[in-house]
Amino acid sequence: MKEHILLRHRDIPDLHRLEVYQKHGGFETFRRAVTTLKPEEVLNEVKASGLRGRGGAGFPTGVKWSFLPNNLWPHYVVANADESEPGTFKDREILESNPYQFLEGLMLASYAVQANLSYVYLRGEFWQIARHLDACIAELEAAGLLGEHLFGTDYSLRIYTHLGAGAYICGEETALLESLEGKLGQPRLRPPFPAVYGLFGKPTVINNVETLANVPPIVERGASWYRTYGTEKSPGVKIFCLSGCVNHPGNYELPLGTTFRELIFEYGGGVPAGRKVKAIMAAGASSSLIAADENALDTPMDYESVQEKLGAPLGSASVIVIDDSVNIAWLVSKTIEFFKHESCGKCTPCREGTFWMNRIAQRIEHGKSAPEDVQLLEAVASQIQNKCLCALGEFSIMAVLSGIQKFRTDFEAKVNG
Amino acid sequence: MNELQREYPEEIERILAKYPPENKRSAVMPLLYLAQRRQGYIPPQAIQEIAQILELSTTEVASVAGFYSLFHEQPEGRWRIQVCTDLPCALRGADEFLKRLCEALGVAVGGTTADGLFTVEEVKCLAACHRAPVFQLQGDGEIKYYESQSIDTVLALVEELRCKAESKKEGA
Numbered sequence: 001m002k003e004h005i006l007l008r009h010r011d012i013p014d015l016h017r018l019e020v021y022q023k024h025g026g027f028e029t030f031r032r033a034v035t036t037l038k039p040e041e042v043l044n045e046v047k048a049s050g051l052r053g054r055g056g057a058g059f060p061t062g063v064k065w066s067f068l069p070n071n072l073w074p075h076y077v078v079a080n081a082d083e084s085e086p087g088t089f090k091d092r093e094i095l096e097s098n099p100y101q102f103l104e105g106l107m108l109a110s111y112a113v114q115a116n117l118s119y120v121y122l123r124g125e126f127w128q129i130a131r132h133l134d135a136c137i138a139e140l141e142a143a144g145l146l147g148e149h150l151f152g153t154d155y156s157l158r159i160y161t162h163l164g165a166g167a168y169i170c171g172e173e174t175a176l177l178e179s180l181e182g183k184l185g186q187p188r189l190r191p192p193f194p195a196v197y198g199l200f201g202k203p204t205v206i207n208n209v210e211t212l213a214n215v216p217p218i219v220e221r222g223a224s225w226y227r228t229y230g231t232e233k234s235p236g237v238k239i240f241c242l243s244g245c246v247n248h249p250g251n252y253e254l255p256l257g258t259t260f261r262e263l264i265f266e267y268g269g270g271v272p273a274g275r276k277v278k279a280i281m282a283a284g285a286s287s288s289l290i291a292a293d294e295n296a297l298d299t300p301m302d303y304e305s306v307q308e309k310l311g312a313p314l315g316s317a318s319v320i321v322i323d324d325s326v327n328i329a330w331l332v333s334k335t336i337e338f339f340k341h342e343s344c345g346k347c348t349p350c351r352e353g354t355f356w357m358n359r360i361a362q363r364i365e366h367g368k369s370a371p372e373d374v375q376l377l378e379a380v381a382s383q384i385q386n387k388c389l390c391a392l393g394e395f396s397i398m399a400v401l402s403g404i405q406k407f408r409t410d411f412e413a414k415v416n417g
Numbered sequence: 418m419n420e421l422q423r424e425y426p427e428e429i430e431r432i433l434a435k436y437p438p439e440n441k442r443s444a445v446m447p448l449l450y451l452a453q454r455r456q457g458y459i460p461p462q463a464i465q466e467i468a469q470i471l472e473l474s475t476t477e478v479a480s481v482a483g484f485y486s487l488f489h490e491q492p493e494g495r496w497r498i499q500v501c502t503d504l505p506c507a508l509r510g511a512d513e514f515l516k517r518l519c520e521a522l523g524v525a526v527g528g529t530t531a532d533g534l535f536t537v538e539e540v541k542c543l544a545a546c547h548r549a550p551v552f553q554l555q556g557d558g559e560i561k562y563y564e565s566q567s568i569d570t571v572l573a574l575v576e577e578l579r580c581k582a583e584s585k586k587e588g589a
Contacts, residue, residue, distance in 0.1 A: 086503040086542040117437075124487040125543055125553055127560035160435040165446055165485035168541065182442035182471070184484045200440050241546070243505040249547035285504055285542075320505050320546075334504040341541055344484075 005229075005237050006213050007253045009097040018139050021100040027145050029220040030107050035151050042112040046215060048223035050235040055080055055171070055208030056283060056315040058234075058303045061215075067195035068113050068203040076204040077110045077118040078180065079212055082164055082171040084123055086338060087284035087318035090239040090251050091209035095122075095129045098213065099136050105212030107146070107157060108219055113205055116156050121176050124165040133161050168342035172390045173206040175344065186346040187390035210239055230256035234302035238317050241284075242268045245275065245323035257305070261297040264321055275323040279407070282306055283315025285335045286395035288402040289328065312402070328407035329414045332399050333361035339396035350393035353384040357400060364414050374411045378404050419466040425451055429470065441471055445481050449488050454558035457497075458489040486540070487555065494529040494536035496556035496578055498571070502539050505546035514550035515539060517568045522575070534582055535575060 009015040012024055021027070033042050047062025068075050079102070083091040094102050110118045122130045137159050140146040148156045167185045169175045174188035177199050198204020214236060218226045227235045234256040240263055243249045247269030254263065260280060264270065271277055280296065281287035290296050290310050299309045306314040322331060340354040360377045363369040381397040388394065404411060422429055428451060436443040445467060452463035459482055468475045482488045489497075500515045515526065519537055522530050529536040545551040548564035552571070563574065 083544045084542055087505045087546050088542075089544040089546055092544050123544070124485070125560060125562075128562070162435070162443070163446065163450065165449070166487035166540075167485050179446070180443060181440065182445035182481065184480060200437065243546035243549075244508045249509075251547070318546075320508070322508070326508070331504060334507055338503055338541055 004253050005217050006094065006101070006210065006239055007098065007251065008101065015101075016097055016099055018100060018136070018143065025220070026100055026216075027104055029216050030104050030111070030145070031151055033108055033111055033219060034153055034155050039112050039114055042108055042219055045219050045223050046112070049214075049218045049226040050223070050233075051211065051214050051218060051226070052234065052236075052303065053208055054210035054214070054238065054316065056085070056286070056313075058314070061207065061211055064195065064207075065109065065113050065205055067193070068205065069196060072196070072203050074117065074202055075113045075115040076199040076202055077106060077113060077115045078176065078199060078204060078206045079106050079118070079120040079209060080171065080173065080176060080206055081120055081122040081126065081129075081209045082176060083126075083209070084168040084171050085284035085286060085316055085318055086335075087243050087281065087320045088241050088316050089243075090241050090316075090318075092126070092129065093239075093251050094209055094213050095126070095133065099133055101216055102209055102213045103133075103136060103140065103159070105215035106159065106207075108215045109205060109207060109212060110157050110159075111155060113203075114155075115205075116158065118157065118159045119180060119199070120159065120161045121170070121180055122161060122163055123170070124163050127163065130161045130163050137161070167344070168338075169344040169390070169392055172392065175390065176206065177204065184344070186344045187392075189389060231300070231302045231304070233304050238301075240301065241316075241318040242321070243318070244281075244321040245271050245277075245326070246321045247272065256302040257300040259298055259300055260292075260319070263301065263319060264297070268321070271321065271323045275325060277321060278324040278326060279322040279328065279331075281320040281322070281399065282310075282317065283313050284318035284320065285338055286315060286391075286398055287320070288312035288398045289322075289331075289406055290402075291406045292322075312398075327414065328403045328410040329361070329364050332403045333358075333365040335399045336361045336396065339392065343392060343396070347388040347390075347393060349384045349387040350396065353380055353393070354396050356380050357384075357396070361400075364411060367414060369415050371415055374404060374408070374415060419469055421448070421452060421463055421466040422470065424455075442473060445471055445473070445478060446485070449478075449482055450558075453488060456492060457495060457556060458492045487560075494556075495534050495582065496554055497536045497538055498552050498554060498575075499538045499540040499543075500550065500552040501541065501543045501545070503542045503546075505542075506549035506551060509549035511550045514566065514568065514571075518571055521568065521572055532579075532582075534579060 014020045051061045052058040164170045170179045170185040175185040179185040194204045230236045240252045252267045277292040280290040336357045340358040343350045343354045345351045381400040432447040448467045452459045464478045468478045502511045550566045551564045554561045
């Protein structure tokens with residue numbers, strides 16, 4: 001893209017410094033919102049933009065904000081910076097290199113729902129980033145952009161960081177809330193949803209880092225400007241994380257609706273010489289495997305097209321490219337091992353199912369399996385489906401079932417040695 | 418006042434100030450990090466002290482310490498070299514990198530070098546898939562990322578840290 005909207009630090013050097021961010025208009029939108037706009041005007045602009053949650057679920061952000069009841073207080077906003085999906089590394093780049101745009105988005109979200117206290121929940125591995133964000137927040141307080149009675153109004157806002165400690169499950173919003181409350185990171189039964197019963201039992205909005213980074217430009221330039229990017233139902237830009245068997249892995253900020261072919265070949269420089277793309281995982285390790293035929297490569301990457309044309313969710317748009325040197329049975333053993341490790345243990349089908357899937361997949365991978373093991377793996381995976389409180393259980397079987405279905409010969413090759 | 422409070426009075430105060438007073442349980446993870454800072458693991462006494470500060474049972478604190486993978490309840494090497502071998506990293510040579518690192522240090526995965534300085538661990542995704550092989554270094558109360566690594570770069574780091582440990586010893 002000619003001009004970055006989210007990864008603006010690639011166009012503007014030193015954007016991670018407050019004076020540089022402010023020189024380029026930073027926090028003017030927040031100031032204007034707090035001093036001249038009603039909270040619902042901010043909310044309505046975001047709603048009109050059609051911005052959808054960038055953490056993976058794709059739920060409309062403005063609608064999510066509007067669910068908070070006005071008869072229950074206080075309200076909280078929590079930024080989800082627990083980025084832990086294998087194949088996902090976009091929030092990290094925003095936090096490291098464009099932290100003030102993210103913070104301004106969090107501040108606008110807080111103002112829109114009238115939260116006076118907001119948290120940034122970071123995965124524990126982001127220890128350095130958390131120290132850096134703490135320094136940014138201290139600078140904002142010193143500059144009078146965070147604190148009591150902002151710009152002489154009645155509105156006050158404090159932001160704190162909170163470090164997780166190594167648990168993928170805490171990216172799930174109710175597990176994140178439990179963790180932030182000082183408990184085991186295990187998902188809650190819903191309803192009630194966090195919009196009504198969230199942090200400390202109060203109405204809470206939880207938004208992904210990338211989602212929040214979209215908010216300042218939307219409020220500044222307006223919903224109709226934002227909608228000039230992307231598609232009707234998936235408006236705007238998205239950071240696509242490209243990894244795996246490609247020549248130039250990395251983050252690429254592109255309009256939603258860009259095709260897999262453009263991302264992998266035009267931006268990613270294609271696969272290593274002599275190789276062909278065999279499969280694509282569009283949502284990191286949680287993906288259904290997409291067989292990379294011409295139809296798949298020409299599919300636009302927006303929430304609807306990927307689901308409707310390829311039967312796989314776009315999720316967080318973490319595109320892992322798999323070339324024809326990779327055996328899918330090996331790949332599936334890797335994803336299963338991940339989910340087995342990360343299952344929080346609350347729901348039996350996920351806890352036990354991922355354990356047994358791992359045993360069977362390792363057996364297949366190491367050539368020690370019986371012919372019926374592929375069928376058994378499929379059967380165990382099917383038993384997990386639709387039986388867990390959160391999506392982790394579902395995620396753990398996506399690559400398993402689609403892998404066996406679409407690449408059965410890879411499994412048979414392992415089984416038959 | 419218990420030992421943790423005597424050692425880190427200001428930091429504990431700063432941590433508690435982040436949360437509403439009636440929700441001070443939220444401070445359990447930051448306090449566990451604090452307790453882990455000096456020795457690289459959380460001694461049983463610290464679990465009791467945190468429970469005391471937050472008015473929780475020791476079981477409640479211990480269960481949190483046990484649930485999360487960055488909290489350690491056993492002493493290991495001063496620095497933990499934690500290599501990601503998840504799928505995107507594995508597609509870029511992470512398994513081979515881990516194997517060669519273990520060979521060079523003469524340890525198995527999860528093992529600690531004879532000098533007690535390094536533990537090599539296999540960890541889950543670190544959000545650095547595009548720069549594999551990648552590892553994080555956990556130790557001395559910090560966590561740092563090392564990306565686009567080769568066996569030469571990691572061994573150079575190991576050497577540098579060995580010198581650091583050595584010079585401290587002499588200095589003392």
